[in-house]
Amino acid sequence: MSDCIFCKIIAGEIPAKKIYEDDEMLAFHDVRPQAPVHFLVIPKKHIKSIMDIESDDTALAGRLLSKAQELAKEQGCGEKGARFVINAKDHGGQTVDHLHIHVLGGRFLNWPPG
Numbered sequence: 001m002s003d004c005i006f007c008k009i010i011a012g013e014i015p016a017k018k019i020y021e022d023d024e025m026l027a028f029h030d031v032r033p034q035a036p037v038h039f040l041v042i043p044k045k046h047i048k049s050i051m052d053i054e055s056d057d058t059a060l061a062g063r064l065l066s067k068a069q070e071l072a073k074e075q076g077c078g079e080k081g082a083r084f085v086i087n088a089k090d091h092g093g094q095t096v097d098h099l100h101i102h103v104l105g106g107r108f109l110n111w112p113p114g
């Protein structure tokens with residue numbers, strides 16, 4: 001989508017610190033990290049939110065989750081763990097309307113969120 005920040009990152013129109021890329025997904029460091037490790041895993045297909053995943057997307061969604069886990073380990077979170085977050089729409093606090101998995105780690109994270 002032409003006005004989507006993450007589609008622009010995928011297209012190379014906005015720079016990002018990429019940590020992984022293949023034909024269907026991209027992972028990059030969050031520009032405003034909330035923890036020592038904070039990166040996002042996104043599909044290259046513009047899916048607005050987890051609320052908009054359709055049956056054709058379920059295999060892709062599984063691969064995104066699997067890659068998030070693999071990269072979390074690569075980023076040093078394998079032993080102590082991490083938090084995997086998908087914000088959705090207004091009440092979920094989603095600010096970028098392109099599906100993304102946050103991976104946060106490197107420190108203890110409180111629960112529940114505010």
Ligand code: 5GP
Nearest residue numbers: 005016028029030031032087093094095096
């Ligand atoms: P949300 O609030 O939608 O779950 O998360 C959006 C995330 O995208 C935020 O953590 C925000 O810091 C990050 N973000 C927004 N714009 C950019 C950008 O241009 N580059 C990068 N790397 N991250 C961004």
Ligand code: ZN
Nearest residue numbers: 004007046098
């Ligand atoms: Zn997009």
